Amino acid sequence: xxxxxxxxxxxxxxxxxxxxxxxxxxxxxxxxxxxxxxxxxxxxxxxxxxxxxxxxxxxxxxxxxxxxxxxxxxxxxxxxxxxxxxxxxxxxxxxxxxxxxxxxxxxxxxxxxxxxxxxxxxxxxxxxxxxxxxxxxxxxxxxxxxxxxxxxxxxxxxxxxxxxxxxxxxxxxxxxxxxxxxxxxxxxxxxxxxxxxxxxxxxxxxxxxxxxxxxxxxxxxxxxxxxxxxxxxxxxxxxxxxxxxxxxxxxxxxxxxxxxxxxxxxxxxxxxxxxxxxxxxxxxxxxxxxxxxxxxxxxxxxxxxxxxxxxxxxxxxxxxxxxxxxxxxxxxxxxxxxxxxxxxxxxxxxxxxxxxxxxx
Numbered sequence: 001x002x003x004x005x006x007x008x009x010x011x012x013x014x015x016x017x018x019x020x021x022x023x024x025x026x027x028x029x030x031x032x033x034x035x036x037x038x039x040x041x042x043x044x045x046x047x048x049x050x051x052x053x054x055x056x057x058x059x060x061x062x063x064x065x066x067x068x069x070x071x072x073x074x075x076x077x078x079x080x081x082x083x084x085x086x087x088x089x090x091x092x093x094x095x096x097x098x099x100x101x102x103x104x105x106x107x108x109x110x111x112x113x114x115x116x117x118x119x120x121x122x123x124x125x126x127x128x129x130x131x132x133x134x135x136x137x138x139x140x141x142x143x144x145x146x147x148x149x150x151x152x153x154x155x156x157x158x159x160x161x162x163x164x165x166x167x168x169x170x171x172x173x174x175x176x177x178x179x180x181x182x183x184x185x186x187x188x189x190x191x192x193x194x195x196x197x198x199x200x201x202x203x204x205x206x207x208x209x210x211x212x213x214x215x216x217x218x219x220x221x222x223x224x225x226x227x228x229x230x231x232x233x234x235x236x237x238x239x240x241x242x243x244x245x246x247x248x249x250x251x252x253x254x255x256x257x258x259x260x261x262x263x264x265x266x267x268x269x270x271x272x273x274x275x276x277x278x279x280x281x282x283x284x285x286x287x288x289x290x291x292x293x294x295x296x297x298x299x300x301x302x303x304x305x306x307x308x309x310x311x312x313x314x315x316x317x318x319x320x321x322x323x324x325x326x327x328x329x330x331x332x333x334x335x336x337x338x339x340x341x342x343x344x345x346x347x348x349x350x351x352x353x354x355x356x357x358x359x360x
Contacts, residue, residue, distance in 0.1 A: 064322070066097055066319060067097075067121075068099050069101075071129070080104075084104070086308055086312040087315055089312065096319075105131065112138075122148075126318075129153040129311070133152075133157050149321045150165075151165050165335055169341050170341060170342065182194060182216075182279070183216060183219060186222070186254060193249075194217070197241055197263075200230065201230040231265075241266075242257075242266035252278055254280070259284055260285065261284070267300070270299060278299060282300060283303060285346060290303065293348055302346060
């Protein structure tokens with residue numbers, strides 16, 4: 001399940017979780033636990049690997065100097081801006097990494113040109129978040145054929161030959177965990193009803209989030225989804241579409257909003273209508289929403305993560321690739337071909353653990 005269409009974020013489904021992130025029995029292995037543990041030892045140095053694994057976290061000890069080229073879309077969304085910032089911050093952590101980051105563009109031809117410039121500079125490895133995965137597949141193939149390994153970030157290329165490793169979020173998992181959280185909150189309420197404020201319906205990522213949400217609700221026969229509106233990941237669309245839901249449904253028990261940026265508008269519509277008496281779950285994990293959840297004076301009770309920290313992990317992967325290292329915590333000599341991040345649910349009980357990852 002892939003998404004190669006422009007949007008705030010888009011990717012594949014299926015995700016594991018750390019023990020801290022286990023919700024409602026859905027346990028899995030955190031990508032962060034693996035990716036922050038890129039080894040500094042050469043392959044085969046088992047004792048050094050064991051020491052690293054016990055210490056936990058990324059190894060800051062310098063290795064071979066490498067240049068990482070980073071190309072993404074224009075940072076016209078809070079999440080995308082956080083993607084760029086996380087990449088820069090992570091690269092600065094390593095004395096042996098030089099980050100060559102492009103300005104970013106949503107224009108396919110312009111982004112291809114930016115990536116070709118990085119290829120011509122002969123960077124050691126590329127991290128690419130394509131504005132359009134399908135349209136940029138050929139330039140990914142060009143880099144790989146030039147001997148430059150590619151870390152494909154989030155929006156996936158049309159061919160696995162265009163990248164060495166893919167890392168991204170879990171849209172189906174977002175919907176699944178949003179539905180599970182709401183289901184657990186309402187499981188004892190007879191005839192509970194919910195509404196959904198989705199994203200752009202032409203995007204596969206939006207359909208995946210809805211599918212996961214609907215699948216989760218099937219486990220709660222007392223809950224019925226009575227309304228759904230598709231917004232456009234903007235404040236204005238969130239406000240307009242939420243106003244429509246409020247007008248069409250005089251009462252409901254919960255709303256799931258796919259995106260915290262469009263949620264700003266949704267909250268305005270709720271305030272203007274003077275409505276409460278229901279809970280709201282956001283999506284993606286903005287810092288504003290986390291702080292609102294922590295304050296506890298709003299209908300907002302949770303947000304389901306789509307972590308922009310994935311770009312920091314992509315830097316870890318790129319560094320490991322360029323230096324010929326594996327990842328501690330696994331038995332493999334090579335980094336994995338794909339890593340799907342877990343969509344944790346942030347609530348008042350665990351928000352302090354995640355505040356530092358929230359984007360503006």
